[in-house]
Amino acid sequence: HLQLQESGPGLVKPSETLSLTCTVSGGSIRTSSYYWAWIRQPPGKGLEWIATIYDSASTYYNPSLKRRVTISVDTSKNQFSLKLSSVTAADTALYYCARRDVDIVARIAYFDYWGQGTLVTVSS
Amino acid sequence: SSELTQDPAVSVALGQTVRITCQGDSLRRYYANWYQQRPGQAPIVVIYGKNNRPSGIPDRFSGSSSGNTASLTITGAQAEDEADYYCNSRDTSGNHLEVFGGGTKLTVL
Numbered sequence: 001h002l003q004l005q006e007s008g009p010g011l012v013k014p015s016e017t018l019s020l021t022c023t024v025s026g027g028s029i030r031t032s033s034y035y036w037a038w039i040r041q042p043p044g045k046g047l048e049w050i051a052t053i054y055d056s057a058s059t060y061y062n063p064s065l066k067r068r069v070t071i072s073v074d075t076s077k078n079q080f081s082l083k084l085s086s087v088t089a090a091d092t093a094l095y096y097c098a099r100r101d102v103d104i105v106a107r108i109a110y111f112d113y114w115g116q117g118t119l120v121t122v123s124s
Numbered sequence: 125s126s127e128l129t130q131d132p133a134v135s136v137a138l139g140q141t142v143r144i145t146c147q148g149d150s151l152r153r154y155y156a157n158w159y160q161q162r163p164g165q166a167p168i169v170v171i172y173g174k175n176n177r178p179s180g181i182p183d184r185f186s187g188s189s190s191g192n193t194a195s196l197t198i199t200g201a202q203a204e205d206e207a208d209y210y211c212n213s214r215d216t217s218g219n220h221l222e223v224f225g226g227g228t229k230l231t232v233l
Contacts, residue, residue: 035220037222039224046210046224046225046226046227047159047167047210047212047224047227048224049212049221049222049223049224052220052222054220058220060218060220060221062125062221062222063125063217063221064125096166096167100222103173106173107154107155107173108155108172108173108176109154109157109214109220110157110169110172110173110212111157111159111167111169111212112169112172112178114166114167114168115166116166117166
């Protein structure tokens with residue numbers, strides 16, 4: 001049974017860089033047709049897609065965050081990571097990592113497994 | 125980039141049928157996926173693609189689409205269906221870009 005677990009600091013100071021890691025267990029992060037993503041949810045608000053990665057050469061970013069975001073993968077540790085620079089209070093949110101299942105022929109792409117989320121607060 | 129629009133709140137009487145809608149230009153090209161999020165929990169997918177239910181999702185959940193509007197229908201709503209529901213699709217700006225709707229809070233009366 002696949003499991004995803006987010007980890008990282010729960011408190012980040014304004015203007016600093018938020019760094020989170022998602023550890024995947026119960027399956028390999030290198031399995032083809034699967035992508036890996038970060039999604040966030042500010043308190044009391046909706047979901048916002050941040051970024052997706054397939055491999056180190058295939059990364060995709062939300063245009064509104066692209067300037068500040070880096071997603072990466074470490075296949076040796078079965079992990080992928082998120083870095084968000086120059087954070088402000090608006091970046092306070094519950095951050096989820098998720099697996100994206102893709103079937104190009106069937107025109108299907110959806111998030112089938114999610115972590116439980118980790119709350120990151122931006123405050124001095 | 126694309127936008128998906130959902131009604132903020134919908135209510136349904138216990139056992140009745142409710143439809144939650146999602147509108148956006150990307151839905152003319154891509155299927156919508158639907159996620160249920162109960163308070164304090166991570167989202168789970170209830171419908172993906174044309175009208176696919178993951179294992180364990182009751183068959184009272186179904187999906188449909190017409191033009192720029194996708195719908196999630198719950199036939200015979202149960203108390204445990206009270207939750208926030210989010211639609212999601214690929215963004216027309218790029219094949220692997222994603223967009224979420226603002227969410228609909230479903231109340232079961």
